[in-house]
Amino acid sequence: MQFKTILIDDEPISISRMRRLLNDYNDTFDIIGEALNGQEGLEIIEELKPDLIFLDIEMPILSGFEMLAKLTYMPIVVFVTAFDQFAIKAFEENSVDYLLKPIEKSRLDRTVLKLQKLTANQSVKLSSESLQTISELIKPKKEIHSISVRNGDKILIIAFHEISHFQADEKYVFLNTVEGKQYITNHTIVNLTEKLPDSFIRISRSCIVNATRIKELEKHFNGKYLVVMQDQKRSKLETGISFHDNLKRLMEI
Incomplete structure (x- = not known):
């Protein structure tokens, strides 16, 4: 099967490189257009209705995700991303293929093999649900530097370097400071795991x-x-x- 293909990336050099790489697979890809931002991508997809797009994520005007959310016609999507190895697990888990920049030919070979195995009834078109899931999973954590706690009528701001540990006791979670003070927080242990920087590790x-x-x-x-x-x-x-693994990895024991 030959896929009518559109390349969408805000870097012309990246599009040129992708074209060169795909030239080795003329029996798989028929490149019918390209776009340099999400708005152009939206327009050309709706006009030409490709089978497949190679899509960058961080782009001006509309990001890759913003563009996808506006489409009325959804092609097969192969993301071209600079996200790190941890973040791109989001793509794998949602059955959407991805290529990590800079693209290696051996990795592109695997993408081509996957696409060649598809039939009309086995497409991996992106659903709105999987789009939302991916977007949430790779969304950068909001950078925070402190935790607020109540102390009587006051709200105290405790900087991370002042915190020794957090410990749950029945229905409360306590923040313990280096100076030996203890405050009740409004967070759960799970919630804190998501909010805190990597220097905080869960040991139990x-x-x-x-x-x-x-x-x-x-x-x-x-x-x-x-x-x-x-x-x-x-x-x-x-x-x-x-x-145990959390601690051993950190302490190299």
Whole structure:
């Protein structure tokens, strides 16, 4: 099957390189157009109704996702992205193919093989649901530098470097500072896992620690560890078995 194909990227050099790469697959791709931004892409897709598009994500006027959300006709989408290896798992999990910039021919070979195996009844056209899922999964975390907590009638702003650890106790989650103070937060442990920077690691179902404040590890029973913190209380926090890998990866043990 030969796919009527459109290339959409805001960098002319990237489009030229893609054209050169696809020239080796003339029996698979018939390039019928190209666009340099999301708005141009939207117009040419609606006009020419291609089978397939190679789509960049970060583009002026309309991003790749914004363009897709406006389409009334949805072709097969192969994303061309500069997102890192972690982020692009979002594409894999939603059965949408991707090419990571700079594109390697060996990786393009796999994309071509996947496309050649498709039949009219087995297309991987992007649904609105999978588009939303991908968009949410690769959306950058909002960068935050502190956590707010209530203390009587006041709202305190606690900077990350002042925090030793978070610990859940029944229905509350407590923020513990390096100075030994403790405050109730409005967050759950799961919510904090999503909000906090990479320097905070979850060591058990009920505890997240600031890795920059770990003083030492003590071997505990059943293969567990006690994480000794550099706080005023010299807190000792027990690891959970299912979270060992988090700690070992960080501490290289």
